[in-house]
Amino acid sequence: MSDSSTSTGTLSPDPAHMPLHVAIIMDGNGRWAQKRGWERMRGHQKGVDAVRRTVQGCMDYGVRYLTLYAFSTENWKRSTAEVSGLMLLLKTTLKAELESFHKNSIRLKVIGRRDRLPQDLVALIEEAEIKTKDNTALTLVVALDYGGRDEIARAVSNLAQDVLAGRMACGDIGEASIARYLDTVEVPDPDLVIRTSDVVRVSNFLLWQAAYSEFVFMDVCWPDFSKEHFLQALLSYQGRERRFGHDKAQDVPHG
């Protein structure tokens, strides 16, 4: 399945129907490199250019939230060389881009666990989050040591502690209160989730938040993801009818 085979020509997305939040599973870096006989890390390095293009695309089209799946709770199972290469790449990229993020009014937010990340990376994340906290053009959410199940488990544990301590009543537990315990508090649910490299699965990404998201799976490896691919995904999204579980034809007007 692919949405990436047609050229968009001179089409542009309808500014009145832009997704507020786009989330991306940046897949295919390793395969992109291996196909060329290169180390997998070269795919990740090239992937950073695609991150820059996509951030620019969000600024150009007026997407206000972008979430990128940079490292999953399962990615620790990769080789030590790849894991430490990725941690170093994230650190150098964050360091190199911080000024430019700030100048462009980009707010950085990192979701996921921090207790297993290198301490210098955590310090850099905290510095970047504090420095950019009042920026408003785009919120860039980076999912790092992130897994949807892990996030929900941590939320349930924190919620249970608040119930035990008497800060919350069992009767108050509902969808809205659970959402306040998730890492994505204050981030709207994604309208559109894009996954590259033609793999069609959700891989533990935003399990709670993507309940009603539209999904676009694209037959392109992440390092080759261009502004044109981004545009195709936005156009595909804009061509869909979002029903949130109800059938508009059968809707009974309230009132």
Ligand code: FPP
């Ligand atoms: C998935 O491809 C990609 C990753 C696990 C890492 C992606 C990280 C970056 C591009 C760096 C991003 C930097 C910032 C600041 C957000 P894969 O290795 O699973 O590819 P494969 O499926 O071909 O093996």
